[in-house]
Amino acid sequence: xxxxxxxxxxxAASSSSWDWLIQDDRIHRTVYTDPSIFAREMNNIxxxxxxxxxxxxxxxxxxxxxxxxxxxxxxxxxxxxxxxLHVFANRCTHRGATVCREAAGKASSFTCPYxxxxxxxxxxxxxxxxxxxxxxxxxxxxxxxxxxxxVASYKGFVxxxxxxxxxxxxxxxxAAASFMDEWIEHQGGADNIVVGGAQRFxxxxxxxxxxxxxxxxxxxxxSHQSLLQMTNARYGGGDISYFADADRSRMSLHALGNxxxxxxxxxxxxxNSAWEQQRPQPGREVFEAHVRATVADEDTKxxxxxxxxxxxxxxxxxxxxxxxxQIQVIQPLNTAGTTMHWHATRRxxxxxxxxxxxMRTQEDFPIMGEMDDAGNFEECQRGLTxxxxxxxxxxxRHHETGxxxxxxxxxIVGPVxxxxxxxxxYAQWKRLMAAEPxxxxxxxxxx
Amino acid sequence: xxxxxxxxxxxxxxxxxxxxxxxxxxxxLNEVSLDLDAVTTQCTGRPEAALAAEIERLLTVESRLxxxxxxxxxxxxxxxxxxxxxxxxxPARDPRAQITLEFHDRRRLLDRVARLGTxxxxxxLPASRTARQLSxxxxxxxxxxxxxxRARCNFLMAESRAGKRRVLGGWYGFVVRRxxxxxxxxxxxxxxxxxxxxxxxxxxxx
Numbered sequence: 001x002x003x004x005x006x007x008x009x010x011x012a013a014s015s016s017s018w019d020w021l022i023q024d025d026r027i028h029r030t031v032y033t034d035p036s037i038f039a040r041e042m043n044n045i046x047x048x049x050x051x052x053x054x055x056x057x058x059x060x061x062x063x064x065x066x067x068x069x070x071x072x073x074x075x076x077x078x079x080x081x082x083x084x085l086h087v088f089a090n091r092c093t094h095r096g097a098t099v100c101r102e103a104a105g106k107a108s109s110f111t112c113p114y115x116x117x118x119x120x121x122x123x124x125x126x127x128x129x130x131x132x133x134x135x136x137x138x139x140x141x142x143x144x145x146x147x148x149x150x151v152a153s154y155k156g157f158v159x160x161x162x163x164x165x166x167x168x169x170x171x172x173x174x175a176a177a178s179f180m181d182e183w184i185e186h187q188g189g190a191d192n193i194v195v196g197g198a199q200r201f202x203x204x205x206x207x208x209x210x211x212x213x214x215x216x217x218x219x220x221x222x223s224h225q226s227l228l229q230m231t232n233a234r235y236g237g238g239d240i241s242y243f244a245d246a247d248r249s250r251m252s253l254h255a256l257g258n259x260x261x262x263x264x265x266x267x268x269x270x271x272n273s274a275w276e277q278q279r280p281q282p283g284r285e286v287f288e289a290h291v292r293a294t295v296a297d298e299d300t301k302x303x304x305x306x307x308x309x310x311x312x313x314x315x316x317x318x319x320x321x322x323x324x325x326q327i328q329v330i331q332p333l334n335t336a337g338t339t340m341h342w343h344a345t346r347r348x349x350x351x352x353x354x355x356x357x358x359m360r361t362q363e364d365f366p367i368m369g370e371m372d373d374a375g376n377f378e379e380c381q382r383g384l385t386x387x388x389x390x391x392x393x394x395x396x397r398h399h400e401t402g403x404x405x406x407x408x409x410x411x412i413v414g415p416v417x418x419x420x421x422x423x424x425x426y427a428q429w430k431r432l433m434a435a436e437p438x439x440x441x442x443x444x445x446x447x
Numbered sequence: 448x449x450x451x452x453x454x455x456x457x458x459x460x461x462x463x464x465x466x467x468x469x470x471x472x473x474x475x476l477n478e479v480s481l482d483l484d485a486v487t488t489q490c491t492g493r494p495e496a497a498l499a500a501e502i503e504r505l506l507t508v509e510s511r512l513x514x515x516x517x518x519x520x521x522x523x524x525x526x527x528x529x530x531x532x533x534x535x536x537x538p539a540r541d542p543r544a545q546i547t548l549e550f551h552d553r554r555r556l557l558d559r560v561a562r563l564g565t566x567x568x569x570x571x572l573p574a575s576r577t578a579r580q581l582s583x584x585x586x587x588x589x590x591x592x593x594x595x596x597r598a599r600c601n602f603l604m605a606e607s608r609a610g611k612r613r614v615l616g617g618w619y620g621f622v623v624r625r626x627x628x629x630x631x632x633x634x635x636x637x638x639x640x641x642x643x644x645x646x647x648x649x650x651x652x653x
Contacts, residue, residue, distance in 0.1 A: 344546035
């Protein structure tokens, strides 16, 4: 085992500064702007807790691989000939060059382009050019590609952590697991989900701007005003228009523990028919006519609605957002830079017509809505950076109204516009940032 | 409510009706996409000079109207059954199986134009100023047709928005059809250099 004792810590864990930076109802601006805080997040959050990597359907065949990230750490995830998954650092154990230069593909081995060291697709070193030049000291060392301390999959969703002391993945997911199950059920079950490509966006903002928004039921009538106005003018309402007076809606916000949260849109989106609620997408008439002609009357609503999003915004701290039918992944790059990956999904059991409709539906919000949010995140970053004397970010909405209420399962449920989401995930953020986690990789031979 | 009532109700609500994005349309799009990106040294089916100039003029106007944010006039250059397509892969993959960056029929193009027209689309406040450079235009007749042509050219687009400058590049593929006296665009396929890499704010039209 190789231990990384976090070379230089920018902030002392024992410091009371965390309680000052993250208060009950406000956050200090430097949490979004200070490079030393970002550097510590990459260890204490994006390595020391479970980080989502990819969905197993992205590696359907033996030999498939794709790059993935734990924050700024780049990994390769592979499926070997026995169909087992492997996760290892994209970093040659010789001089540090990346051994994989492609985003995804098929490979039985990875040869470092610099000096030709060869690793199999389980990350095991099996070839060194001119091996006779090495002696016993070298041969005693573990030189296989570095593997995270723990890797686990929850119903096809693959996570990893460098922290050997992190609780089991299911414990970490906790109350969020049953909502993941509901999301998976909307897709027809765990084995039914197939990732069908991705849209990727670069944002000039801190990654938490994206996470903040993922549980924000307050912004839609404002940030998405153009979308709502257009939808009303052209179609007399529909889509997310139920957010217009959100605190009177049937939607709710749930704090699920460990920083995970949920916006449940289903009571409004599925109140009558989610298919009728959604804006018309290309191919709508053709698909609807096809379903009505081929599916029994009592099943048409269910089939049409399986082309529509799940009505959940399920946020698994720190980087997995299940939104609509998409698997969204947050990849922090630096203090003010973030990549968003929006993975689209189709259903294995569905005919092509349904999956085609799902693609057109999943393309709708990114260009019609997400762009306006992204612009607002970037402007938040600019505002926070440009005016340091105004130090605080407010998250007190519904903090003092008594409307965030613990339910019988120990979850807290509040109005959909409550800033409970931020308060809940920042409590977890603070716990993790104040800790002194052990981060480990393993370069030994796979048993 | 019986089936016909439901269908009639949605049909009345979702105007203009859009009945053309069916399997045959996607099959045709994939065929066009392969043809636009074919590796060939041939240049057969090139229209005679006057027609080629007319097509080139249409593409120049299309490009200029986008630079001018004249979206209503821009959309009038398109047929009623058109598609605007930005693949998320290079080469483009079947949009039935893979997500695209954008895939719009005429109705969703109207949605997008209306959204930008509200003046409240914050990703375009301020609006992107663009200047497109088209080059290397090739035009050939659609196989088996005398009223339809395919065209391909490279583009570079300088963009400036809110003090930030970018250059987007790639190639455009077009299908152009004679409709009455006018030439109209049926397909615009925008092949970015890096559609599989993270994109910036492309909330205008490429």
